[in-house]
Amino acid sequence: MMASVVANGNRDGQALVLKGVDPETCLIVFKNHWAQVVKILEKHDPLRSSSTLPSLGVLSISSGSSGGSRFGPIPGDEASAVQNYVEHMLFLLMEEESGQAGAMGPILEFVVMENVMERLFVWSLRREFTDDMKLEQLKMYEMLVGQSRQPLLHHKPILRPLMMLLSSCSGTAAPAVEAELVLLLHQLCCVLAKDPSILELFFHTSEDQGAANFLIFSLLIPFIHREGTVGQQARDALLLIMSLSAENERVALHVAENTYFCPVSPTKLFLFLSCLHLVCQ
Structure with a gap:
């Protein structure tokens, strides 16, 4: 309501x-x-x-x-x-x-x-x-x-x-909610790319929720292999996050230590996502 x-x-x-x-x-x-x-x-x-x-x-x-x-x-x-x-x-x-x-x-x-x-x-x-x-x-x-x-x-x-x-x-199963969620996440990643100073606030807010992680990153992961607009927006958004990791140590450490991409360096992950983005277009 x-x-x-x-x-x-x-x-x-x-x-x-x-x-x-x-x-x-x-x-x-x-x-x-x-x-x-x-x-x-x-x-x-x-x-x-x-x-x-x-x-x-x-x-x-x-x-x-x-x-x-x-x-x-x-x-x-x-x-x-x-x-x-x-x-x-x-x-x-x-x-x-x-x-x-x-x-x-x-x-x-x-x-x-x-x-x-x-x-x-x-x-x-x-x-x-x-x-x-x-x-x-x-x-x-x-x-x-x-x-x-x-x-x-x-x-x-x-x-x-x-x-x-x-x-x-x-974890929502409603397609309409998933599509709108990914769209908003992509929009937030675009804002972060333009104004990286907000990054620390996102980390602190995630900690308020009892998990010292980067919530935006975690929410995007399930969608990166999707076909269509949802998958493309998720990959685009994640690429923006990975580009930030090159300049922000906290993002890089989070990707390396707190995600299932642990064995993959941020640079290699960035290349992987770039290739996946091209293949899925």
Whole structure:
């Protein structure tokens, strides 16, 4: 029950609506929407406090369960209200420009301070986390990562729920979810290739999940022998990771010590993936 926000043709029209609107007004609208969402979240959540959000380890996320206690169904009108509010909120976040000297815009700062993304994800996770919900959230992050006007992945309150979502999709058997998962992973690898400074944050976030590994790498491996678009995107993404290993010692050590490619040097693995990519095209 998350926002089914997909960047389609109406985005340009919405962007025109925001032209000339001052950031303070956008922030006020965002906060008002969030206040309405919080009312509904707390109404159906017995914890009723952001301070009691469980850690990733406590949630025990898996692809076959919701990872936490399930509560009763949300009335359709309230579910639609949350979806509409969140769609507008995400659009405002996506369209916001960075502040002076690259500082966070006011909406992003509010999202980080209030832990908005994780609260939304955990609330969904406590109910039946269906393939449709996973698909919607993957598309949501694909849009945010690819189209946001300011960098989002530098901020742990954005990155952490993203990694929670990726972990929850591990081992999924739904083709649509697999395709969207690989697409998002490929997009993340492209971002990492352009901004390697984010790499350390990805490692630290993986450690939060109780595993000192590079989650993106682990999730890509099952798809590298696939045919079609999914396999091609997985191989492309893994090639980007291997190119990073030449410059980042931590990535290289992870590939050498924490994966089943242990006997293969990163250079040889890079060549292998390049050949596999050419053969499968």
